Amino acid sequence: MDANAGNDYEPPANWGTLKPGQAVQVKEAGHADGTGIIDNMTPDGAVVWVWITGTSPRRMFLAGDPVAILPEQETPAAF
Template identity: 50%
Template sequence: MGANETTETTVDGSTWRRGQEVRVHAGGHDLGSGTVDDLTDDGSIVWVVFGGAEPRRMFLKEDAARFTVLSPSSIR
């Protein structure tokens, strides 16, 4: 993956890793970028920590959130 490439995926985070940076889109809004804090083994539930005062947020498969996995060089 090149420095400016991103990969869009749904909540199926089964191939994600803790500590991976993602940009989250849900409910028609860009929620910003955050770090995958934890996830279930099957990737059906993903917790993302956003910067600032907002605590970590849980996303379920049913939320139909869209995640863009950020390459390390494109973060912020």
């Protein structure tokens, strides 16, 4: 396995618009949709930490993860 595999990911386009403190909708394959608050993110937007409402503490998402993190007002009807 290539030790550098996965390092070529670019953050999803919508992650670049996210800001700490922003309310978001989290749509993750195989999980119920959730809402949360952006806690922090790396300067390049490749890693985002979200406080998920009503579940586990803060979660970390990587740009290559099968997840959509959308500002609440931009949530599509289906994912």
